[in-house]
Amino acid sequence: MKRLLTCSVAMAAILSFNSCATNPVTGKRDINFVSEEQEVAMGLQADPEIVAQYGLVENPTLQRFIQEKGQQMAAISHRSNLKYEFKIVDSPVLNAFAVPGGYVYFTRGIMAHFNSEAQFAGVLGHEIGHITARHSAQQQSKSTLTQVLLMGGMIASPRLAQFGNELSQGAGLLFLKFGRDDERQSDELGVEYSTKIGYDASHMADFFQTLQRQTQQSGQEEIPTFLSSHPNPGDRYNTVHQLADQWKQKTNSATLKEGRNSYLRMLEGLIYGEDPKQGFVENSIFYHPELKFQFPIPTGWQHQNSPQQVQMAPQDGKALMFLRLAQGTSLEAAAQKMLTDNQLQAVESKQVTVNGLPALAVISQQAPQQQQQQQAQQQQAAPIQALSYFIQYGGNIYNLTGVTSTTDFNTYFQTFSTVAQNFRQLTDQEKLNRKPEVVRIKTVKTGAPLSQVLRTYNVPDKRLEEMAILNGMQLTDRVEANTLIKVIEK
Template sequence: MRIHFLPVAALALCSCFRNPATGKMQLDLLSESQEVELGKQAKQEAEQAYGIYKDKPELNQYIADIGKRLSAESGRPSLPWSYEIVDDASVNAFALPGGPVFITRGILGHLNTEAELAAVLGHETGHVAARHSANQMSKQQVAQIGLGIGSILSPAVASAAGAASAGLQLLFLKYSRDDETQADELGFRYMTKVGYDPRQMVPLFEMLDGVSKAAGAGKTPEWLQTHPDPGNRLEATQQRLKTELKGSPEGMKVERDKYLSMIDGITFGEDPRQGFFKGDTFYHPDLKFQWKLPSGWAHQNTPQAVAAASPKQDAILQLSPAGKMSPDEAAQKLFSQQGFKAGQPVNVKGAKLARAFQAQTQQGAIEGVLAFFSWQGNTYLMAGYTPQGGLSNYANTFTDSMGSFSELTDSSALSVKPGKLKLVKIDRPMSVTEFHSSHHSTAKLEEVALINGVQQGGQIPAGYAKQIVGGTQ
């Protein structure tokens, strides 16, 4: 999918305008209609890439209702705003130009009040209202990315071949620290205007800091990958509370019990029914197949594809659905794309059709093997590729791994269940250590403390507390 921007030569025709959300003058690189269209296309790709969480329809409506109230205060209420939960275990939220806002079920499981939720949604609403992602996209001219090969590569690995679509690139644009500061300010303003206690921004940022520390050295949580900490976020929020919170905050909404009751039973952590790794083997209980990946390769499972990268990062294997087309039809469609060249047939166990191929991407030429499998009435494409000249090093690795695609019959793998967040009523404050020892949870003590918003030595207040049951933690 290609999204066209104003060419660089046309920038002279652009004008400055006063952003109604921020009150500041900024360069108008995109008209509002272009911004909305950009977001509309990117929204469809985001929904396909992540999947929408549908297990609790009432929770989706709850999120949408809060978002609607916040967007009404954004200065841009006429945008086609939408607020959706994506079926992703990471602690994250993101916004797209023109109105779409997404929040992961992962971050929902880590929040403890409706006011914290409003702070997250308000922050993302601020990014849209201030046109942060639209401006970042315009500056980077990401629309030029993406060739025909983009249609077979998963978002998780497409960038390795220089073929990520423009829409999905929007999800990975990194905001500037100034953008983050501004979104914090706008989120503070919006949530306060609709009656939420902005002091709940403090435990939100403390939770995000806890997630960052729990990730360990060298690992950056998804939120911070695109939302860099301006450096003094917590201190700035506390100062803002002193200077801008006028009058008594009593009576402002927090809604702890209401929020917790809404997320009771939400899926927590990775959902093994959608596929999981055990060692170097990928199992998909719902689709009843298994696939052995090369030993030592890094791997990832997304709603669109399963992908693995070689230790040297010079080869990729991936499996993705090709729909209801027959293997022959899928192959014909693929090889008719610009930049593709079919090679000799290849022998891959179980495949209906397999061929070598060459393709040209923005990052250079690649070559590899494509294999098409029929499974449960659908066609699946398995692709192994490497920079041109490297196929001889990986040809056998590709075909051996592809040939391991087979039916899953292991009853233990077929019967796995996802973890669920469960509420427990406690009639007195309880230390997190006591709670963890007296209420069985499949999560570790550190995670139970984090999702309940307390330090490991702290106390969970009387009322509802969270535990995790089931799953493969």
Template sequence: MVRWVLKVVSGWRGVVRVFAALWVLVWLQGCAVNPATGDRDFVLMSEADEISMGRKYSQEIRKQYPFYADQRLQRYVQTIGRKVAANSHRSALEYQFTVIDTPDINAFALPGGFIYIHRGLMAYLNSEAELAAVLAHEVGHVTARHSVQQQSMAMAGNILSQVVAVYAGGAAGDLSNIASTALVSGYGRDHELEADGFGAQYLANSGYDPQAMIEVIEVLKNQETFAQLRAQESGQQVASYHGLFSTHPANDERLQGVVGQVPALGNGRVGRDDYLKAVDGMAFGNSAAQGIVDGRHFLHKPMNLKVTFPEGWKLQNQPEQLVAIAPEEKAFLLLQMGEIKNGYTPAEYLHERVGKSRVRQGFDIEGKSYRGYSAVVDPRGKPLHRVAVIYYDGKVFELIGSVKNEREFDAFDRSMQVAIASFGPLPKVDSAKADGLHLKRVRAKSGDRYASLASRSPLSRYAEAQLRLINDQYPDGEPAPGQWLKVIY
């Protein structure tokens, strides 16, 4: 093989010929029959490798995302998901369906049948059929081996870039990288459409109306419209569910075509009441387990913790950290868990944490049931940082702040020190707020309107629009007497 390559290489034309020949060779060796489409696809891994890769990635997901603690809800989602998967092209896979405990509007699939749905997405669904549609869409990605095809393209591009670079220099390597990048630029519209088509088939095979796929898209498009209006006010970007669910309208002709050609078997199960029972009591927004943002206060009941940030700063509660951002993003202060290091004082911990950076103006922190150390850190070449390490209840907390313009560090540092000084046990008066918000299933009474329901809601803003959204009656629908609704309490 190497001798053949050496004979072919001759200037730039030789490089192109090598690239093309190698690509054909890799392509032919990697072709396999797609279990869902029946077509021959380019893949460089067996089903066993696919499952192994999915299992490995699932361990990383577990580290990055918290799983929702309600085992009743987890079992319900697993039951519906496996019902759909049992009627798919790859029913022999051992599928796992898991609810992630974040308010994000998302769902995704790993290779080999590891499928995740965020709790935030479930708040906007209104029937078992809609839940099944989301899960069926993700099963469609697995059965069609979309992620495996992506991975294989990336692997092939890697191989080609290395081989061609060896024999032809950096320029040819750049060419192959461009080619491989273009081929693996993510799930394109065709893959998303294909997943919707297979999902509709699996819905019908499982006794659900395949039109639930369209209904989910309508719900999510309304949610995205509402989120965009709010984002314009806050200047933030909107994170949407991937694929056609976020980028194409429900009246998309191709989408209507692939779903419309799947006939329902009988009337098709909806399961609205069962779904509303399943999500009754489910956390809405951030859960108590992840901590609650109450204005400028961060409340964490399981860790018995409260921290108050400067007035006007925006708080973003992320899975791994809480970030407080000053107006115009001029400064930030983040709170995160640190690694426990037995035998270290807080000062020793901080010095090791910042490495070779210069530390000055350090002082001890003493509070009720906790101790710590805070200092100004000079990373050399970057703006100054305010860093604090606090030992509390057997845990290590790190607070790290900085500024965009170092000339403003002193002014913002005073505010950051006040926030750090507010660190302490959760007061009893805040205990109820630290439980967070939840969904509640109620039956609408005669005369009920979303405006009146919103007046009794703990939501401070957009309560009326939010209630319409979670009940699929946005933007101006009203409840009918006797209708089961989701409210927020």
């Protein structure tokens, strides 16, 4: 269950009159209330939570590759003194992100879309650049100065996103959105670092086109996303190419490599898209083959799945729904635990059955003290009200909760109820035995346009553009014999 985590971030920093520090990259003095020791502490706190949130990809070859290249690049970076960690997390979303203190994460989704070691290295350098230039620390310092709560990327409104202690402040850092100047600086550092370890950084620019095409094809922006708050893709493409040419002149360009075939071969067998065993959505129904349950996703709502919860919300962000495992040995204990953790008070509670399963339905509101705190922070925003179902099934207690403002509760009540009351056992054998799609590397036998080549591998017409993006090509591009390409198979 791959969740779209939503929580606010408010890092406390001690204000002092001597709060300037030399930026390791620029050499200039920056206002910064976060010390290097605090950055390291943030990373140490965030890392286990990020791993728990996503899980790690079980691919020793790729995990070894990112560690080797990451450590090689860290050694020539502006902050080689940090202890860096590089990991590939189990998410289909195209994303890479860094946490202060030296922690860098790539999703298997973005790994599948790289088409060379050089593309990978450019993005790796970009993420290391966020750490070396202390962008997260600067963001936190600006937050302290303006006393503004930074809100994470989310599918629900920031106010509803605060429902539940889903992440500590440390892990919440991964949702910080950097400004365009920070992104441009990280692009520059990505070119510099990748060139210094022997890669042709012009391929980094090419990958931006893949990201832009994938985002356009999906019809919506993934969250968190590598493109968020980034410069215009066209300008970025040209700028990175110019920077790459400048660095080529500083080095022996004849030795700079692309590493296309070597990279593609490492992708063989990598899971592509949603991993069915962790849950998947089809025709607005969420199925979980391993835990053997299903429930509907409200029409038009966005959703995200993580190992810890499934989260759903309408596009206007006025409501939020999630399913997660509840804590407690009984329905009543599980309900009380959830209410206590979230500072809620039960308004109504009753024993019910959900498709033959014992359950407890609870309507709750924010406790008065919590309401006052929220109103002070959110300028008299309406307090939160929730409908929760606690359902006993398969040795677990599942918590399906819908939350919105008290003013909108009646509007969303039926939607919340319908989702919870349609939770049921999954018995469809086709869904229970669903296999994941994986990346397969093929050697083109006869030169032809990419569209024709893909059809020889039985790629359906409706997925031709998707496969073109995956390969970083246009369907009209001619592919010569003996070229390696990626296709998706079960």
